[in-house]
Amino acid sequence: MSIYLNNYLTYITSSKSQELSYAIKKTTDDIVPQxxxxxxxxxxxxxxxxxxxxxxxxxHMFGLMCAAADEGFHIFILLTTDNVILQQQTxxxxxxxxxxxxxxxxxxxxxxxxxxxxKPCVIxxxxxxxxLRQWKNNLASTxxxxxxxxxxxxxxxxxxxxxxxxxxxQVSTINRLLSEIKKTSxxxxxxxxxxxxxxxxxxxxxxxWRPYFIYYFKPGNNYIGGxxxxxxxxxxxxxxxxxxxxxxxxxxxxxxxxxxxxVVFHLITSAQIFLNGGNVCNFLIHxxxxxxxxxxxxxxxxxxxxxxxxxxxxxxxxxxxxxAYADLSxxxxxxxxxxxxxxxxxxxxxxxxxxNIYTINSDAQLEENTQYHRGINIIVxxxxxxxxxxxxxxxxxxxxxxxxxxxxxxxxxxxRMFGYDRDPKMMRIFMPPKLYKLFADIxxxxxxxxxxxQKRKGFEDIKLAYPPQLxxxxxxxxxxxxxxxxxGGVNYFPFAPQNKDIALLDSMLQNFDGxxxxxxxxxxxxxxxxxxxxxxxxxxxxxxxxLEAILAENSSAQAQLIVRRGRDIAEGTGTLLSENDxxxxxxxxxxTVLTMYKxxxxxxxxxxxxxxxxxxxxxxxxxxxxxxxx
Numbered sequence: 001m002s003i004y005l006n007n008y009l010t011y012i013t014s015s016k017s018q019e020l021s022y023a024i025k026k027t028t029d030d031i032v033p034q035x036x037x038x039x040x041x042x043x044x045x046x047x048x049x050x051x052x053x054x055x056x057x058x059x060h061m062f063g064l065m066c067a068a069a070d071e072g073f074h075i076f077i078l079l080t081t082d083n084v085i086l087q088q089q090t091x092x093x094x095x096x097x098x099x100x101x102x103x104x105x106x107x108x109x110x111x112x113x114x115x116x117x118x119k120p121c122v123i124x125x126x127x128x129x130x131x132l133r134q135w136k137n138n139l140a141s142t143x144x145x146x147x148x149x150x151x152x153x154x155x156x157x158x159x160x161x162x163x164x165x166x167x168x169x170q171v172s173t174i175n176r177l178l179s180e181i182k183k184t185s186x187x188x189x190x191x192x193x194x195x196x197x198x199x200x201x202x203x204x205x206x207x208x209w210r211p212y213f214i215y216y217f218k219p220g221n222n223y224i225g226g227x228x229x230x231x232x233x234x235x236x237x238x239x240x241x242x243x244x245x246x247x248x249x250x251x252x253x254x255x256x257x258x259x260x261x262x263v264v265f266h267l268i269t270s271a272q273i274f275l276n277g278g279n280v281c282n283f284l285i286h287x288x289x290x291x292x293x294x295x296x297x298x299x300x301x302x303x304x305x306x307x308x309x310x311x312x313x314x315x316x317x318x319x320x321x322x323x324a325y326a327d328l329s330x331x332x333x334x335x336x337x338x339x340x341x342x343x344x345x346x347x348x349x350x351x352x353x354x355x356n357i358y359t360i361n362s363d364a365q366l367e368e369n370t371q372y373h374r375g376i377n378i379i380v381x382x383x384x385x386x387x388x389x390x391x392x393x394x395x396x397x398x399x400x401x402x403x404x405x406x407x408x409x410x411x412x413x414x415x416r417m418f419g420y421d422r423d424p425k426m427m428r429i430f431m432p433p434k435l436y437k438l439f440a441d442i443x444x445x446x447x448x449x450x451x452x453x454q455k456r457k458g459f460e461d462i463k464l465a466y467p468p469q470l471x472x473x474x475x476x477x478x479x480x481x482x483x484x485x486x487x488g489g490v491n492y493f494p495f496a497p498q499n500k501d502i503a504l505l506d507s508m509l510q511n512f513d514g515x516x517x518x519x520x521x522x523x524x525x526x527x528x529x530x531x532x533x534x535x536x537x538x539x540x541x542x543x544x545x546x547l548e549a550i551l552a553e554n555s556s557a558q559a560q561l562i563v564r565r566g567r568d569i570a571e572g573t574g575t576l577l578s579e580n581d582x583x584x585x586x587x588x589x590x591x592t593v594l595t596m597y598k599x600x601x602x603x604x605x606x607x608x609x610x611x612x613x614x615x616x617x618x619x620x621x622x623x624x625x626x627x628x629x630x
Contacts, residue, residue: 004066004100004120011097012059019220020056024063027217032067035213039071039189041149044182046190048157048211050453052226053195053412054390054419055219058090061153061193062097068189069101069120073151076101076122077135077181081156083126086389090155091124098122106131109138117144127160132177139184150188152181157192158199158409162209162477179208196409197449199473201462202626204482214462216453225418226443229429230436235331238262238430240400258430259285259297259398263304263378264324266396267355269426270376271344272328273393275336282377283396284416289382289403291361298359298380305357309349318342332425348376360389391416395423399431408442408466409473415439441467451552461541463549464624472624482627484542489589489619492543493576494534497612505531505611509563509596517560517588522547525559525594532613543615546623547592559592560585567597569612571604576614589619 005028013021027049035047049064051057065076078094080087087106095103102115104123115121125131139145154161163175171179182188192200192211203210219225229236240258262283270281287297311317321342329335348354358372360381372379373392382401397417417429431439445466452462464472465488486492499505508528512518526547529540550557562581569576577585577595585593595614601607617623 002067002070004069005063007100008063008066008098011099016059020059023056023217023220024060027060027215028063028067031064031213031215032071036064036068036071036073036189039149039187041072041187044188044190046192046209046211048192048194048197048200048214050197050214050216050450051193051195052219052223052418053415055195055217055223055225056420057155057193057195058093059097060217061155061191062094064191065098065120065122065151065153066100068151073149073189074117074120075145075148075150075185076120077150077152078122078124079127079152079154079157079161079178080124081126081159082128087124087126094122094124106135109135112138113142117148127154127174127178129173129177132174132181136177136181136184139181145184146186148185150182150185152178152188152190153193154178154190155193158194158196158473158477159413161192162199162203163207164476166207166477166479167475175209196412196473198409198464199477201449201464202473202478202483202624204479204626206482207479214453216450220420222420223418224420224422224424224427226412226415226439226446228424229415229417229427230440230443236424236427236429237436238428239433239436240430241432259300260304261324262396262398262428262430263301263308264321265328265428266378267308267345267348267376268321268325268328268341269395269423269428271341271348272332272335272426273395273423274376275340275344278393280372280374280377280393282372282379282391282394283398284391284394285378285380285398286382286401286414287380287398288401291382294359294361294380294382298357298378301378301380302357305349305355309346312346312349321345328426328428332423335426389416390419393421393423394419395427397429397431399429399435402432402435405471406438406469407471407473408445411438412442412446438470441470445472448549448553452549455548455552461545461548461625463545465546465549465621466624467620468622484625484627486542486546486617486623486625488617488621488623489586491577491582491585491614491616492538493612493614494532494538494540495572496535497538497610498533499611500531500533502609502611505596509611512561512563513565517562517584517593519558520561522551522557522559522592525561525592528594528596529613529615532611540613542625542627543617545625546617550592557591559594560588562593562595564596565598567599568602569597569599576612585614585616588616592617 009021009025012024049060051060078090080090091105102119102121104112104121106125112121112123125135160174161178164172182190238258266283273281285297287293308317322338325338325341356375356377358377358379360379394417449462466472526544529544532540562584576597581595585595593616597612599605599610599612601609
């Protein structure tokens with residue numbers, strides 16, 4: 001009987017929405033029968049739940065926990081990032097939503113012991129070394145833990161949990177403690193949860209952290225994510241100059257720039273929301289990781305607001321607001337009259353507490369997250385604006401942080417603009433073209449990862465592909481002995497190929513006898529490569545995996561095929577393509593090029609004719625794959 005899950009779904013339906021309840025039920029229906037109901041209770045397994053950033057992962061996590069409780073799991077450990085506010089947020093959310101469970105804080109060991117196995121128990125812990133060490137000892141000291149399965153839910157599992165010393169052949173503290181916690185029980189399910197799975201996808205079987213299954217759940221209908229915000233010609237986007245952030249830091253005047261324009265948009269949007277009964281509107285500024293710059297930006301915004309408060313009667317200022325209002329009214333057609341909006345803004349600016357400016361970084365953590373849950377707020381910060389921090393009604397974003405070696409997962413986690421409670425008609429995002437291109441590229445690669453997950457219905461052989469200037473994740477959690485990188489635009493061919501069925505290859509290629517490349521479907525290229533074997537580092541299956549990744553997003557993707565026969569090439573020379581064919585292939589940059597040479601066998605090759613492939617993946621992309629043998 002699904003007592004815990006049914007009670008939870010009933011609560012979600014009554015307190016949130018029927019749509020969310022249906023979505024959670026789909027996740028549990030897809031995962032539980034195949035992976036939890038069949039759990040052996042004899043092993044430790046790792047799994048992965050993927051959802052878009054700020055798309056409701058917690059609700060799906062809780063649904064799976066309830067379903068697992070119905071299947072006999074009664075000890076749950078819920079891990080958060082090492083942040084007091086986030087741990088307390090998660091604790092309070094669990095207390096509110098999981099009403100049939102015993103919910104324990106980090107100091108509730110006695111409560112945990114006294115509960116015994118009466119109710120399913122959830123222990124909410126930060127990924128902090130002292131906290132984890134204490135609870136490893138706590139779990140080991142209770143006699144009922146060793147004989148009962150653990151269900152560990154690791155929120156933002158790609159942060160802190162993975163071994164950051166893998167290339168030093170050592171084990172980082174948090175990673176080691178998590179492994180030790182698993183071993184306090186005879187068996188466990190470890191559910192990794194994240195919106196950015198790149199680092200986890202590149203984990204090896206040897207690491208112990210590669211999931212044996214992966215599941216992606218779709219966001220709800222009202223979710224605003226990358227496909228909305230980074231779509232071509234999106235009305236939300238306001239491009240700024242690449243050097244504007246530096247100019248703002250150096251300018252003591254009241255300049256015309258993207259930041260002041262963003263402030264004006266925020267004030268108009270706030271007026272619209274508050275005049276319609278709302279009580280919060282947030283504006284996020286992410287200038288850099290440098291705390292000194294956070295302070296300067298906060299001071300600049302304060303100076304802008306002060307200047308605006310003294311200029312309400314100035315016609316030039318009114319014209320500036322009128323121009324921004326006209327822009328917003330193109331998308332927010334039911335916006336209130338300008339005079340009402342402007343009067344509210346002028347009145348708000350006269351109030352000392354009318355607009356709040358907050359700085360969030362390691363030196364200035366907000367003690368109460370409710371500070372930006374009400375009011376008209378402008379928040380400036382850096383890395384602390386990343387994982388897990390949720391800003392309600394975040395309508396305006398000024399993002400100008402440019403890093404030398406951007407990482408896709410880190411950048412995406414800083415995209416706090418994603419969520420449900422935004423008004424897309426009034427959202428405005430200010431960023432330089434360079435950053436917009438990076439975010440658009442990350443969104444595209446994320447879509448490709450999701451397409452592969454959905455198509456493969458598992459974790460096998462998911463490939464990652466990124467522009468050269470963008471890395472999928474941080475280097476210190478990827479084992480260099482197992483991750484192979486292939487460059488797009490580079491020719492790859494085997495030194496010692498074998499044909500599984502040369503007659504079949506002859507038949508497949510018989511119609512291709514012209515000098516120019518043929519446009520063919522990628523499925524044909526895959527069929528050709530499936531007939532090639534090699535004992536060298538060249539692997540047909542690796543390239544097939546890359547092509548399947550492309551097909552996962554575009555089932556009609558095309559390639560260019562070049563076919564040559566009667567090539568009198570010596571075995572082992574290290575050269576395959578003729579100069580003309582190399583130039584011909586290099587002239588094609590935006591699609592895969594497969595060149596098939598049939599050699600005579602007169603110069604080696606065991607005296608036999610053989611087809612040799614040369615493959616060149618689309619240029620300006622770097623491809624990452626994981627091999628399980630070093």
